[in-house]
Amino acid sequence: MLTLTPARPTSPVRAESPMETPLPSSFSLSDVSPYTGAPYVESQCWQLPPHVVAILGVNANTWDGLVRTRSVASVFDVTAVYDLSALLHEVASRTGAEPARDLPVCPECWGTLIGHDSDGSVTGVVDAAFVCTCWRLDRFGAAA
Numbered sequence: 001m002l003t004l005t006p007a008r009p010t011s012p013v014r015a016e017s018p019m020e021t022p023l024p025s026s027f028s029l030s031d032v033s034p035y036t037g038a039p040y041v042e043s044q045c046w047q048l049p050p051h052v053v054a055i056l057g058v059n060a061n062t063w064d065g066l067v068r069t070r071s072v073a074s075v076f077d078v079t080a081v082y083d084l085s086a087l088l089h090e091v092a093s094r095t096g097a098e099p100a101r102d103l104p105v106c107p108e109c110w111g112t113l114i115g116h117d118s119d120g121s122v123t124g125v126v127d128a129a130f131v132c133t134c135w136r137l138d139r140f141g142a143a144a
Contacts, residue, residue: 020115020123020133021123022123022124022130023051023087023130023131024084025085025088026081026083027051027052027081027084028079028082029079029080029082030079033047033048035049041067041072043067044063044067045058045059045060045067046060049131050113051084051087051114054114087114087129088129091112091114091115092129106132106134108134109134109135112132113131114129114132115130115132115133116129117129
């Protein structure tokens, strides 16, 4: 029996079929990463979405050491809910501005790894923040 697999669409993505999911308004370290399927508390720093790293304010070596020794809970409250409202506000404030043209950064996220969907064409939500494609491609390749 022949099984047909639908081809990926080649037309531009419209707002009614967004490519990216907007960032949540909060997260917990016990949440499961949509990129790895593992809880954030068990993920290496390079696997954490940029909004998690930005809020935690910990360097990669420290975080990875805590994960390796299963000691994240000794430093962070893994059940705490971390509010992203200040970060989301900062991302939304980019409307109408552009990064310096002489800087070699991603034009979607300005090198912050968090993009701003000013018109809703990427997430389906106007002014939503999202994990930039450049972050996923760098860490997980084209299939992510």
